Amino acid sequence: MSVLAVFAAIAIALIPRGREQAERMKCRDCLKALGQAPRIFADDHGGKFPYGATNSLAFTNETAAWLHYTAMWQEIIAPIPLACPADRGRYTNRADFFTTSRTITNEAGEIVRFTSSREGSGASLRALNEIQNRGVSYFIALETDAASHPSALLMGDRDLSTNTASVRGNVLAFGSSNPPSWTSLIHRDGGNLLFVDGSVEWTTTSQLHQRVATNGVANNRLLMPW
Template identity: 30%
Template sequence: MNSALPGRQSAAAFTRIELAVVIAVVTLLTLLWLPAHALTARKAQRLQCVDNLKRQGVAFQLWSDKKDGRYPMSVPGSQGGPWLAGVMGTGTTTWNSGNYAQYTYQNFVVMSNELATPKVINCPADFRNAATNFGAQFVGTVGNQYISYFVGLMPDPSLPRSFLTGDRNLGTSGSQDLQNITYALGTNSPSLRWTDRMHQDNGNILLADGSVELLTSPRLREVIRTTGAYPGFSGQQSAGTPNNVNVVALP
């Protein structure tokens, strides 16, 4: 004999329908929230990266004020510059890449007092972890794994839009990333681009005038085209020519 009270089964069924509706609504809201949250997170990372570069710019300026206006890239170890990396040429001096890029990190380490924390040289969008201090982690050829930024080896104060430092996710059409390499960003570099490793195919650059620009790949190539050569140099340059301002060491 079925002793269930009238309406109990329908009430239970209604509860299940309500639960299904609630689950569907929560799922829909989650699907709508996730992309917006990811976009917000990426924007926050990029803004933090911009702040990192601005703080680096201040550090470079403070350090150079003590070294007759020279940046670490132009100061030998005997005078307080990088102790393993060789000193790059300036002006129109022919540059020699050698193994300089393996020690890119040293240009930042010598400014440890001005930078205050190694977190400033690590982009939050990078998979690389930040170092905990400027000590034992920055040794030999392994120190690059803690930094997210290249350094410009020939920044020229007379060319305020020459590159001082910037995001390391540079590549060409035939490479994912340019790593541990000294590279001349020639004024005619149609294949140069940002990779998707950081900032979704975009990047940030700190210029010699202290400003930071957020650049797409086409805009990056345009900036290089218009600022990559020394005054008086005629014609376009291919990557690797000695008259190039924007020679960078990529970690």
């Protein structure tokens, strides 16, 4: 095999890794931008996140992750996607969810047809109301107060395995003794997490377990977009 052929083979082998790294970074940037929305929302609602704000669409809601994002729609600045670019099959553009005409089965099992829209965020909000969790990659923690646990999990990639964690409906509950682990559904070897203080970290499973053990939250409750 020639030297050029060897270099070509190496370059081809590195392409998937390069794409994965780029998707991780885009996912991180997306979460960082999305993280501004709950803090702005809390500033306008007495320090409460949508789950804890009595006048919120998502007040005490523990079934629909997408509804929490709908509640913060005014605070989510376009074009922040609600889906990770590595999450195949989920839509990745908030300002214009649908770039071509297509059909999708919503959570009620109904076939819905969409076409490319240029109507801005209003059209996207209607689309999210239709496709619901199928347009969202990120869990949202059922935290009520923006100041209660700055190092608590707030959002993150949805590819968490349950392990021994408790699952009730769409809520994943766990503590330091039974934390979940990352799967390879979205990313390889880890996932991105957004914390209440606005910081974003890429974590492996062992790092995730360490953060859960030290975040000061006895009972983490994550609403998953499953």
